[in-house]
Amino acid sequence: MSRASLEWDGDVAVIRMQHEENRFHPEMLAAIDDALDEVEGREGPAAVVITGEGKFFSNGLDLDYLGSAPEGEPAKILVDVHRLFARLLGFPTATIAALNGHVFAAGAMLALACDQRVMREDRGFLCLPEVDLGIPFTPGMNALIAGRLSPATAHEAMLTGRRYGGHDAVDAGIVDAAVAEDAVVSEATARAAELAGKPRDAVAAIKGRLYEDALAALTSDDTGLPGVT
DSSP: OOSEEEEEETTEEEEEEOSTTTOBOHHHHHHHHHHHHHHHHSOSSOEEEEEOBTTEEEOOBOHHHHHHSOTTHHHHHHHHHHHHHHHHHTOSSEEEEEEOSEEETHHHHHHHHSSEEEEESSSOOEEOOHHHHTOOOOHHHHHHHHHHSOHHHHHHHHHHOOEEOHHHHHHTTSOSEEEOGGGHHHHHHHHHHHHTTSOHHHHHHHHHHHTHHHHHHHTOSOOSBTTBO
8 A cells, every 4th residue: 555645636746645644655755755746747737635534634753663663764855855845846737735643743844845734623733842852953953944934943842842732823824724624625626726727847946046045955865864875
């Protein structure tokens, strides 16, 4: 079974992560990349919605897998995660994250790499817990977060590990809308459909210039972490 699926709703590709807590495992990363390849290969209007299943949009890195992976594999996976963030951040079509549940750590960064975020209003938290885990952000992650959030919100989210509910996340400018659970994907899809006809070359060029520093940091093989290069 693939760890992510793709289905089309008109011009909108809905990519659904569907494995446990939707943690970033190599098979999950490959499945998302394959889905994005299909979107890029399709002619005509297109946009992307990415969502999850169950209680989690994504709980970030698959730490269990990383803990048992062969030497050198964790570094490779971290580089692959960075490159997925970069691909979404600079993607040539609109990208909307439909946050169906909890959004933690690298899962939150995946959401921030998208153009917009629609969050469930009644349950689920968005959180960057790295400070409480004693894990510094990589330069690429730091650049992504700083590029997508206001300085005050980035400071609070990164240095306090605050858990934001849907409406709190809207107030902080982290997400664009908080809606009922059964409307998360449909609202994200409607927003994506409105943007599906934008010229891809222009979209890619604008994003590339707007997020030049973050894209450079995310596509570097140097993670900036001791022993992980």
